[in-house]
Amino acid sequence: MKGKSSIKEISELSGVSIATVSRVINQNGRFSKDTEKRVRKVIKEMNYQPNAVARGLRKSKVQAVGIIVPDITNEFFAQVTLNLQNDLSKMNYPAFICNTREDSEIERKNLDMLKALQVSGLIYISGAFSDDKETLSVPTVFIDRKPPFNSSNNHNIVLIESDNEQGGYLAATELLSSGCSNIGMITFNRSRSTHYNRYMGYKKALSESGIVPDENMVIEAENSDPVSGYHSFKSLIEKNPHLDGLFCSSDVLAIGALQAIHEIGMKVPESIKLVGFDDISTTALPGISITTIRQSTASFSSIAVKILVSMMNEVNDEPENKQFVLPVELIRRKSTQMVLTREITDEAPL
Amino acid sequence: MKGKSSIKEISELSGVSIATVSRVINQNGRFSKDTEKRVRKVIKEMNYQPNAVARGLRKSKVQAVGIIVPDITNEFFAQVTLNLQNDLSKMNYPAFICNTREDSEIERKNLDMLKALQVSGLIYISGAFSDDKETLSVPTVFIDRKPPFNSSNNHNIVLIESDNEQGGYLAATELLSSGCSNIGMITFNRSRSTHYNRYMGYKKALSESGIVPDENMVIEAENSDPVSGYHSFKSLIEKNPHLDGLFCSSDVLAIGALQAIHEIGMKVPESIKLVGFDDISTTALPGISITTIRQSTASFSSIAVKILVSMMNEVNDEPENKQFVLPVELIRRKSTQMVLTREITDEAPL
DNA sequence: GTGAAAGCGCTAACAC
DNA sequence: GTGTTAGCGCTTTCAC
Numbered sequence: 151m152k153g154k155s156s157i158k159e160i161s162e163l164s165g166v167s168i169a170t171v172s173r174v175i176n177q178n179g180r181f182s183k184d185t186e187k188r189v190r191k192v193i194k195e196m197n198y199q200p201n202a203v204a205r206g207l208r209k210s211k212v213q214a215v216g217i218i219v220p221d222i223t224n225e226f227f228a229q230v231t232l233n234l235q236n237d238l239s240k241m242n243y244p245a246f247i248c249n250t251r252e253d254s255e256i257e258r259k260n261l262d263m264l265k266a267l268q269v270s271g272l273i274y275i276s277g278a279f280s281d282d283k284e285t286l287s288v289p290t291v292f293i294d295r296k297p298p299f300n301s302s303n304n305h306n307i308v309l310i311e312s313d314n315e316q317g318g319y320l321a322a323t324e325l326l327s328s329g330c331s332n333i334g335m336i337t338f339n340r341s342r343s344t345h346y347n348r349y350m351g352y353k354k355a356l357s358e359s360g361i362v363p364d365e366n367m368v369i370e371a372e373n374s375d376p377v378s379g380y381h382s383f384k385s386l387i388e389k390n391p392h393l394d395g396l397f398c399s400s401d402v403l404a405i406g407a408l409q410a411i412h413e414i415g416m417k418v419p420e421s422i423k424l425v426g427f428d429d430i431s432t433t434a435l436p437g438i439s440i441t442t443i444r445q446s447t448a449s450f451s452s453i454a455v456k457i458l459v460s461m462m463n464e465v466n467d468e469p470e471n472k473q474f475v476l477p478v479e480l481i482r483r484k485s486t487q488m489v490l491t492r493e494i495t496d497e498a499p500l
Numbered sequence: 501m502k503g504k505s506s507i508k509e510i511s512e513l514s515g516v517s518i519a520t521v522s523r524v525i526n527q528n529g530r531f532s533k534d535t536e537k538r539v540r541k542v543i544k545e546m547n548y549q550p551n552a553v554a555r556g557l558r559k560s561k562v563q564a565v566g567i568i569v570p571d572i573t574n575e576f577f578a579q580v581t582l583n584l585q586n587d588l589s590k591m592n593y594p595a596f597i598c599n600t601r602e603d604s605e606i607e608r609k610n611l612d613m614l615k616a617l618q619v620s621g622l623i624y625i626s627g628a629f630s631d632d633k634e635t636l637s638v639p640t641v642f643i644d645r646k647p648p649f650n651s652s653n654n655h656n657i658v659l660i661e662s663d664n665e666q667g668g669y670l671a672a673t674e675l676l677s678s679g680c681s682n683i684g685m686i687t688f689n690r691s692r693s694t695h696y697n698r699y700m701g702y703k704k705a706l707s708e709s710g711i712v713p714d715e716n717m718v719i720e721a722e723n724s725d726p727v728s729g730y731h732s733f734k735s736l737i738e739k740n741p742h743l744d745g746l747f748c749s750s751d752v753l754a755i756g757a758l759q760a761i762h763e764i765g766m767k768v769p770e771s772i773k774l775v776g777f778d779d780i781s782t783t784a785l786p787g788i789s790i791t792t793i794r795q796s797t798a799s800f801s802s803i804a805v806k807i808l809v810s811m812m813n814e815v816n817d818e819p820e821n822k823q824f825v826l827p828v829e830l831i832r833r834k835s836t837q838m839v840l841t842r843e844i845t846d847e848a849p850l
Numbered sequence: 851g852t853g854a855a856a857g858c859g860c861t862a863a864c865a866c
Numbered sequence: 867g868t869g870t871t872a873g874c875g876c877t878t879t880c881a882c
Contacts, residue, residue: 204875554859
């Protein structure tokens with residue numbers, strides 16, 4: 151009854167050798183239908199569960215994966231992580247989730263722990279992976295952010311990301327088409343592929359519509375959080391009092407900016423229009439209602455897990471240098487609504 | 501150079517037996533200063549890291565802990581989990597974080613995986629732990645929510661929670677002292693000790709100030725999220741048009757309620773005052789500024805980890821039925837500000 | 851179709 | 867103070 155039994159106990163109770171029990175459990179090698187039935191019965195009766203650690207020692211790798219994530223306190227990352235964890239769990243892979251807080255020291259340490267635990271695979275969400283010389287010893291999938299490798303080392307990298315440039319492009323286009331002509335942007339860390347590409351998309355949209363992008367209308371936030379968004383907007387509006395449109399490289403920045411906007415007495419969408427990125431839950435709240443770019447976090451996860459599992463299972467350790475760019479979607483909300491009459495106010499019912 | 505070496509290799513290179521190497525690594529047994537120095541040198545040179553899986557097999561438990569959490573997408577839980585993970589990592593315990601989505605099926609499965617991996621300890625955050633008959637096989641700490649055991653089984657339980665009743669009491673008292681007389685409450689799942697106690701504190705404060713608690717002014721939200729808070733407020737205000745104070749059992753509920761409040765043309769704090777619970781980041785935003793009850797998530801974590809580690813290390817498997825109730829703190833913000841003049845408006849600068 | 855046995859890397863007696 | 871050795875529970879040749 152207690153789940154404490156070992157394969158030896160099962161073999162004795164079912165009158166076969168431990169080798170055969172192992173074959174049944176792993177569905178490899180040969181055994182008769184009859185034997186299988188008997189063994190399965192005992193396993194069930196004893197509520198036996200194979201010891202994953204012993205198996206891990208024998209196979210030199212444990213059936214588990216490590217997930218490296220900057221900060222699960224950020225709803226976007228939390229969502230991605232949650233999906234990954236669910237999908238992995240369905241394939242019977244438990245996940246070690248490691249927060250790095252963008253600290254390469256912590257990242258290093260977590261990586262060491264994961265290595266000592268012999269995880270079978272790794273998923274990097276927006277990771278720094280600063281350790282250039284380190285060769286990836288286990289199958290690894292990168293999500294959201296391109297690892298800053300020198301291309302020479304780059305065998306066997308899988309990258310899954312959104313079409314960030316298209317996202318930036320859609321965002322700026324939405325602002326343009328809803329009538330804005332002075333469109334600013336709050337970015338974050340343009341040294342990262344993610345945010346750099348969003349910025350490029352923004353510039354592209356402006357250029358295409360005949361506007362010369364002005365670097366004075368772009369500000370780089372210090373952190374990716376509402377407080378930084380708040381301060382960035384304050385700076386930006388000071389330099390550009392005629393701002394009538396704003397694209398923020400993430401929703402948390404947009405939320406901070408929105409507060410600043412209200413505070414100085416401007417109205418969204420009447421006096422300024424706003425677009426964010428990520429589609430976190432807060433943006434959907436009635437009364438906040440920020441137009442944003444939705445990334446398909448569910449697809450991130452399902453693709454990542456599917457590929458990772460196949461890399462972990464197959465002997466196929468072949469370089470399968472793959473790159474996935476997922477489409478993004480504009481979620482149109484009140485913050486970019488055209489204002490024709492006075493019917494839209496804070497007090498109006500939904 | 502590669503971190504692929506084994507204890508055997510280290511022993512050969514340093515000219516001692518593997519037993520001695522093991523002793524040095526684990527700092528137990530005896531060895532000469534000189535030997536230690538030599539062994540350490542080789543370990544460093546080879547960049548050797550002990551195989552945690554082999555050790556785990558030998559010791560019948562792996563140096564890692566499992567964390568069971570309902571939903572890391574909820575900022576409050578994310579914060580607690582993040583702290584736990586950091587504190588555990590400092591003690592060299594990697595953490596398996598498992599989201600249950602409040603689904604006992606998933607919880608069961610995660611528990612099985614963790615057991616197969618032989619984790620040394622378990623932390624339940626607000627867990628259902630529905631499985632009454634299951635005896636805890638490893639040291640376990642419960643955070644936030646009392647497990648619904650029958651007391652007979654209750655050896656060896658550690659529970660860490662906030663003083664939720666005091667929190668509810670502080671919240672209602674704040675509303676009373678800022679002039680409210682019709683104070684409603686949005687609760688969530690009062691079958692849980694956490695929310696039940698907040699509700700009790702609320703009732704206590706009302707009673708003490710001579711108000712008879714009216715069950716019509718209390719509504720139980722379907723989920724713990726803004727949408728539920730929004731709808732709950734709509735129902736509540738319909739039944740109680742004179743409501744001038746509202747206590748929400750969590751901040752996410754309060755945020756939803758706030759939207760509903762704005763939508764029907766009421767003003768916070770002018771026409772209704774509001775208090776939440778948890779102190780998640782959104783409540784602190786300028787323009788939102790919801791008074792709330794702060795729980796010391798950092799203390800949750802440090803206490804939990806300290807106790808768990810001691811339980812995991814010591815042979816002391818003794819029943820140490822411990823219970824910690826941590827103080828909470830009222831964070832006073834604009835949503836409960838007394839309004840004497842017209843100086844406080846939405847448009848006022850910070 | 852099945853069993854015997856080696857061994858994954860480590861810890862913990864037990865010897866000396 | 868140090869070495870030898872027996873497993874921990876499992877997978878996987880290699881026999882038969």
